[in-house]
Amino acid sequence: MAGLGRTLAIQAINSLIILFVILVIISAMFVYLNQKQLEAVVIEATQMFVRNLERNPNLTPEQKEQLAKAFEYNMRVRFGLIGSPVERIFNLMTRLITLDLGNARNAYLGASTSVKDQIVFALKNTIILFTTATIISTIIGILLGMSAARRAGSILDKAVSFAAILSSSIPFWWLGMLMLLAFSFKLGWFPYSAKDVYVAVARLQAMLQAGQLDKLTYFLKYLYTWAYYMALPLITVVILSIGSWAYVTRNIVLSKLTEDFVMTARAKGVPERKVLYGHVLRAASPPIVTIIALSLISSLGGAIITETVFGWPGMGLLYWVSLLNGEAMLLAANVYVTVLLFIIVVFALNFIYAILDPRVRTDAATYTPR
Amino acid sequence: MPSRKRIKEIFLLFVKSKMGLAGLILLIILASLAVLFPVVGDQEKINNWRNYEYWIDYPKKAPPCWAQRNSFPTQIIAGEDTERYEHEVFRVDDLTVHSYIVRFIVERNTPASMNLRLNVSYNKTTYVYIAIVRPDGQIVNLTNSYESPTLTSMRTVFGVSSSSYNGTVYKNLASYINNPQIANLYISPWLEANNIAVGSTELSVLSSKGSQIIFMKLTSAILTNPELLEGEYKLRVDIISRDESVSTGFVSLSLIGTCYGVLGTDVYGRDLSQAVLYGIRWALIIGLLVAFVSTLAGGLYGILSGYYGGLIDEILLRIAQIIYSIPVLPLLIILSYMLKPSIWNLVGLLIAFGWPGTALVTRSMALQLKEETYVEAARAFGASHGRIILKYILPQTLPYLFASMALGVPGAILTEAAVSFLGLGDPTKITWGRILNEAQASMATVNGYWWWVIPPGLMIMVAGTTFIFIGYALDTVLNPRLKR
Numbered sequence: 001m002a003g004l005g006r007t008l009a010i011q012a013i014n015s016l017i018i019l020f021v022i023l024v025i026i027s028a029m030f031v032y033l034n035q036k037q038l039e040a041v042v043i044e045a046t047q048m049f050v051r052n053l054e055r056n057p058n059l060t061p062e063q064k065e066q067l068a069k070a071f072e073y074n075m076r077v078r079f080g081l082i083g084s085p086v087e088r089i090f091n092l093m094t095r096l097i098t099l100d101l102g103n104a105r106n107a108y109l110g111a112s113t114s115v116k117d118q119i120v121f122a123l124k125n126t127i128i129l130f131t132t133a134t135i136i137s138t139i140i141g142i143l144l145g146m147s148a149a150r151r152a153g154s155i156l157d158k159a160v161s162f163a164a165i166l167s168s169s170i171p172f173w174w175l176g177m178l179m180l181l182a183f184s185f186k187l188g189w190f191p192y193s194a195k196d197v198y199v200a201v202a203r204l205q206a207m208l209q210a211g212q213l214d215k216l217t218y219f220l221k222y223l224y225t226w227a228y229y230m231a232l233p234l235i236t237v238v239i240l241s242i243g244s245w246a247y248v249t250r251n252i253v254l255s256k257l258t259e260d261f262v263m264t265a266r267a268k269g270v271p272e273r274k275v276l277y278g279h280v281l282r283a284a285s286p287p288i289v290t291i292i293a294l295s296l297i298s299s300l301g302g303a304i305i306t307e308t309v310f311g312w313p314g315m316g317l318l319y320w321v322s323l324l325n326g327e328a329m330l331l332a333a334n335v336y337v338t339v340l341l342f343i344i345v346v347f348a349l350n351f352i353y354a355i356l357d358p359r360v361r362t363d364a365a366t367y368t369p370r
Numbered sequence: 371m372p373s374r375k376r377i378k379e380i381f382l383l384f385v386k387s388k389m390g391l392a393g394l395i396l397l398i399i400l401a402s403l404a405v406l407f408p409v410v411g412d413q414e415k416i417n418n419w420r421n422y423e424y425w426i427d428y429p430k431k432a433p434p435c436w437a438q439r440n441s442f443p444t445q446i447i448a449g450e451d452t453e454r455y456e457h458e459v460f461r462v463d464d465l466t467v468h469s470y471i472v473r474f475i476v477e478r479n480t481p482a483s484m485n486l487r488l489n490v491s492y493n494k495t496t497y498v499y500i501a502i503v504r505p506d507g508q509i510v511n512l513t514n515s516y517e518s519p520t521l522t523s524m525r526t527v528f529g530v531s532s533s534s535y536n537g538t539v540y541k542n543l544a545s546y547i548n549n550p551q552i553a554n555l556y557i558s559p560w561l562e563a564n565n566i567a568v569g570s571t572e573l574s575v576l577s578s579k580g581s582q583i584i585f586m587k588l589t590s591a592i593l594t595n596p597e598l599l600e601g602e603y604k605l606r607v608d609i610i611s612r613d614e615s616v617s618t619g620f621v622s623l624s625l626i627g628t629c630y631g632v633l634g635t636d637v638y639g640r641d642l643s644q645a646v647l648y649g650i651r652w653a654l655i656i657g658l659l660v661a662f663v664s665t666l667a668g669g670l671y672g673i674l675s676g677y678y679g680g681l682i683d684e685i686l687l688r689i690a691q692i693i694y695s696i697p698v699l700p701l702l703i704i705l706s707y708m709l710k711p712s713i714w715n716l717v718g719l720l721i722a723f724g725w726p727g728t729a730l731v732t733r734s735m736a737l738q739l740k741e742e743t744y745v746e747a748a749r750a751f752g753a754s755h756g757r758i759i760l761k762y763i764l765p766q767t768l769p770y771l772f773a774s775m776a777l778g779v780p781g782a783i784l785t786e787a788a789v790s791f792l793g794l795g796d797p798t799k800i801t802w803g804r805i806l807n808e809a810q811a812s813m814a815t816v817n818g819y820w821w822w823v824i825p826p827g828l829m830i831m832v833a834g835t836t837f838i839f840i841g842y843a844l845d846t847v848l849n850p851r852l853k854r
Contacts, residue, residue, distance in 0.1 A: 014688075021692045029701070033708055165842070169780045169834020171787055174806065174827035180815035181823060192816055304699060305788055309810070319700055320792070323707060335700050343695065 007354050015347045022339050026332055027092040031085060034328035038079045046072045095329075096336045104330050108321045109313045115330050118318060119337055123300065126307075126314035129230060130299035133237035138292055140238075141245020148246060149253035150276055157250065164247035167240045173305040176236045180309070183232060190232045193311035197229035233310040237303075248291060252284045259283070286356070290349055297345040300338055383847045390847070393839030400836060404651045415644045419800055427485050427624035428639030431812075433821050435629040442479040442627030447472055449620050457620065462516070468609045468618040471503075474625055477600045480582040482628060484543040486607065487621035490524075491536040494613035497521035498528070500543070502584055505601030508564075510584050511556050512547060521610060538621060543605075544581035553577040557584065564588055634821035637812045642805065646825045649802040652713065653833050656786045656801075660720040661778035661837075668725030669732045669771045673763055676736025677755070687733065694726040699788065706794040713796040716789060720782050728774050732767050739763050769848030776841030780834030787830055802826035 049071045053064045076082050095101065101115035110121035148160040183190045204225060208218045256262065257280060265275045300315065307316035315334060322330035384390040403410060418424035427446060435443045447454045455472040470488075490496070499521065500512040513522035523532040527546065528539035546552065553576035558568040561576075568576070572593050576583060585603070586596035609618050633643035668690075675686035702719055709715045739745065745762050753761075789795055790803025791810065809822040 014691075017688065018692050018695050022696055025696070025701075029704060029708075033704060036708065165835055165838045166831065169784070169838060170831050171784055171791075171827065173788070173791065174823075174830065177806070177810070177815050177823050178827070181818060181820050185815060185818040298697075304703065305791055308792075309815075319703075323704065331700075331704065335697060338697055338700075339695070342697075 004354055008351060011347060011350050011354075015343050019340065019343050023093055023096060023336065024089070026335050026339075027089045027096065028085075030328040030332040031088045031092055033331070034326070035081065035085070035088075037326040037328075038081055042072060042075045042079060042081065045075055092329075092332060096332060101333050102329060104322070104327050106325065106327075108325070108327075108330075109318050115333050118330065119315075119333055122313060122315045122318040122334075123337070125312065126300060126316070128226075129233055129312055129314060130237065130303075131296060132230070133234050133241065134292065134296050134299060136234075137238045137241035138245055141242045142249045142288065144242065144246035145249025146253060146276060146281065148250040149257065150272075152250075152254060160243065160246045160250055163243035165243075167243035170240060171305075172236060172240055172303055173309045175240060176233065176306055176309040179232045179236050191229060194229045194233060195311040195313055197225065198313070200225045200229070230312075233306065233312050236306065236310075249284070249288060252287050253280055256280045256283045286353075293345055293349055297342050300341055380847055384843055387843045387846060389839045390843030393836050393841075393843060396832065396836040397840065400650055400654060400833060403647060404654050407648060407651060411644050411647045412641070415641055416648050416800065419640065419645070420798075422638050425635075425639040427622065427626060428635055428641065429482070429626045429628060429630050430635060430639045431637055431817075431819060432628055432630040432635045432639075433819075434632055434634040435627075436632070437634075437821065438629040440478055441629040442481045442625070443477070444481075444625065444627045444630045445474055446622060446624045447474060448622045455620055455623075462610070465497075465610050465612060466614050466616050468611075468616065470605075470607045470618075470620050472605045472607070472620070472623050474603055474605065474623065475601070476585050476598070476603050479598065479627060480585045481544065481625040483545065483624075483626045484581070484605075485540065485622070485624040485626070486543055486605070487538055487540050487623075488607065488609070489538050489619035489621055490609055490616070491618075492609075492611045492613040492616040493534045494611060495533050496524050496535075496609060496611040496613065496616065497532070498524050498526075499606070499608040499610060500527065501606045503604040503606060504584075505599060505603065506588060508560075508588060510560050512543065512552070513556070524609075547581040547584065548578055549580075550574075550577040553580050561592070566590060566592060568593075633825050634819075636805075636808060636819075636822055642822060642825065645800050645805050646802070646829055648800050649805065649826065649829060650833070652799055652801045653783050653786075653830070656713070656717055656720075657779035657783040657833065657837065659717055660724060660782035661775045664721045664724035665728050665771055665775040665778055667721070668728030669767060670764075671725065672729035672732030672734075673736040673759055673767065675729065676733040677740050677759055677763060679737070679740075683733070687730075690726040690729045690733075693723065694730065696723070698723045699785070702785065702789060703792060703794060706789050711794060711796050713786075713799050713801075716786060716795065720785060724778065724782070728771070728778075731770065731774070735767050735770065736763055739766050769844070773841050773845040773848060776837045776844055779837035779841075783830060783833055802830050 046068060050064070050068050053059065053067060056064075059067070099116065101119075103113045104115050104118060105113070107113045107118065109118050109125075112118065112121075144156075144160060148154070148157040151157055180192060184192045201222065204213070204218060204221055207213045208215075213221065253276075261283070262275060262280060265279050266272075270279070304316035304319050306312075307314045308320050311317065315338065319331060319334050322334065385394065407413070407416075415424075429444055432438075432444070435441070454474075455470055458467075458469045458471075460467050460469070498513060499515065501515070502510045502512065504510065513527060514520060524530055524535065524539070525532045528541055530537075530539055547557070550573065553573055557576050557580045558573060561568050561572075566588075575593055583592060583596060585599060586592050587599045589597070591597075605623060609616065630639075631641055631643050633641075633646060636642055671686065671690065675683045675690070702716075702723065705719055706716060740763065745758060748758050748762055786795070786801060787803030787806070790801050791807045793807050793811070795801060795804050795807070797804075803826075805826040806823065809819060809826075812819070812822075814820075814822045
C-alpha cells in the first residue's frame, strides 16, 4: 500500500499546485479588471465633484484643487484602489480561499446580495438543468451507442457517427435560438425566458399557504412549472449531447468487443444480449463513468451563452451579468468555485482508480482533466 | 518523410473514404466562395456594412423572397446599372430636357415604396415630368404632361427651389401618389380616359391605394377587384429647365417590397446573404490559423517535453496541465472584454488556450518513440537532439498532428462565434457570430426573424462538419490501426 499512499500524495500535491496557479491567474486577472472599471468610476465621480466645486465662489483655486485631490483619494480608499497590485491580488486570493466573499452591489440572481448566496443559488439552478440533461442524454446515448456497436457498420451505426459529427459543430446557443423560434415564437408552447420560474413557483407557494391547493396538486403543479420553464434548454442540451455520448460509448464498447473475455463468453454459449449488457458493458463502464463524472462537473460552470439565450438563472448567466456589471468578486468566485469543484472531482476519480486498478499508480501522467 | 508515392497513395485512400471526399468537396466549395467573394458577392455592400445611410432604401427586417411568395421582390437600380435605364437630352422650344427612362419588373405584388434619387443642378426655372409606362402601353402621368398648359415645378414634387438648386433630390413616389390631390389631378383622369367612372368613393380608394392601382390590369373592376398586371414597367422622369447648362444625373430608383433577396435583411435593411457569404472568409482564416499554429506549437512542445524527460518534462507537463485545466470560455470572455476587441487578439487567445491538448498527446508519443531502435541508432551515430526531433520523431507524429489540426478547426470557429455572439468580437469584421449577436440584440427569436438566425448558424455547422469529416478521414487513413 506504500505505492498507493505515494501516488495519492503526488496527485494531491499536483492538484494543489494546479489549483494554486489557477487561483493566482484568476486573481490577477480580476484585480486588473476591477482596477480598470473602478478607475473609470473614480475619474468620473471626481470630475463631477470638480464641476460642482467650480460653482462655489467662496473657494480659491488652490482650495478647490486640494478638495478635489482629497475627494479622489477618499474614493480610491473606498473602492480598494490603494496599495500595490500584488497586495491586492494576494488579498483577493485569501478571500477566495477562505470563502470570505462579501457582498455584491446588487442581487442579480436570487434574493440576497451576498456573493456566496448568489453563487449557491446559481449553482443550484445549473445543477437542476445540466444534471438532468446529462442524466437523460447519457442514458439515451449509452443505449444508442450499445446498439450501434452491436451492429457496427449498420445504418444506425452510421447515423450515430454522423449525429456525433453534426452535434459537435452546432453551437448549443444557436440551437437554443432555433428552439425559441420554433417552440416559443411559432407554436407558443414554451416561455421565452426561464427566469420567471421562481415567480411562478412563488405564486404556487402562496396558493398553497392560502389553502387554495392541496399538497398533491401543489406538488404536481410544482413539477409542471419546473418542466415548463426548463423544457427548451433541457431539450437543447440533450439533443446536442446524445450524439457524442452514443459515439463515445460505441467506440469504447467496440474496443472491448475484440477482447478475449468476450470470445470466451461467446464460446461458453452466453446469449449475445447478455454478453453485451453483462460482460462488455461492465468492462466498458469505468471509462464511461469517468466521462460522465467529468462532464457533470464541467457542466457546473454553466453554459454562459446557452443560459444567457434562455435566461436560465444559473452560473453562466450569473457570470455574464456580473461581467456586465463589473462585479469582480462575483466573477472571481464563480470561476474559482467551478475550478475547485472540477479539481476535487478529478482527484477523487484518480483516487478511486488508484484503489481499483493497481496499474494506474505512480504515473502522474495519467492525470487527464476534462 | 513519406515519399511522393506514399502521399499519392494516402490521397487516393482519403478520397475513397466517403467522409474524406465529402469533406474535401465542402472545403473546396467554402474556400472558393471565400476567395471568389468579389466575384460571387457584392464587395460594395460589405464595404458599406457599417454605413447605415447606404442601406436606407432597403426594406427593413424583410424575409427572403422565396419564403414570401406574394411580396414584391425589392429592386434597387443605381446609376452604375446603365443597362437598366436610358438617358437622353433634347430641346423643346426654349426648354432643355434631360430625360431618363428606367425599366423595372413588377411581379407578385406592387412595390411598397418607390424612392427616386436624382442629382440636379440648375440656375433658372425648372420643371419636372414623371410618368409610368405600363406593359400594356398605357401611360400614367404623375405630373402635368407636355400637353397641359403649365408644367409641374420642381418644388411641387421634390420640395426644392424651382429656380436654382444644386444637389440630390429625393422623392418616395408611392407616398407622392397616395394623395387625394394627385389622385384627383392625374390618376382619375387616366381611369376616366379608359371609361372607368371615378366617383367620390373611388377617389378615396385612389388617394390611399393609388400607388397600387397604377400597377393593376385595366379592367372595369380595377378599383373593386384589382388584378396585378405583371411585366416590365418604365418610369420616365424628365427634368425640364430654362437653364441651358442644366446638368443631371441618375442616382437610384429603389423599388421596395416586403421581401429581399435570397436571405432577407436585418433591422438596418442590410443584405444578410452578403454577410453570411463573407463570413466564410473569417471563419476559414480564424479556424485554420488557430488550428495550425496551436497544433504545431502544442505538438513541438509535447515532443520536446517527452524527448528530454526528467525535470524539464515534469515542468513542461505541469504548465500544459495547468492551462488545460483552466475553464477556457469564462477567461476568454473576460480577456476579450478587457482587451481591445480585435479579431487578432481573439486568434492569439484561442491559440494560447488551444495548444495543451495536442501537447499532452505528442508528449506520450515522444516518450515511446525515443525508445525506438532507430532513434537509438541515430543517437549512436552522433545525431544532434534537434536532428533527432525534426527528422525522426516529428515525422512519426505528423499523421496525428494533421488529423488534430483538422479537428481543431471547428472548435476555433465555434469559440469565435461564441465570443462574437456575446458582442465581444471585432466590431469591424463581419463574422457569423456577430450576425447572430445583432440578431439576438434585435430580439430575433421573440420577433420571429428566422432568416436572420438560421443561415449563420447553418454555415457554422457546415464549416465545422467539413473539417471534422476531413479530420476523421485523415485519422483513419493515416492511422490504419484505428480502422474498424
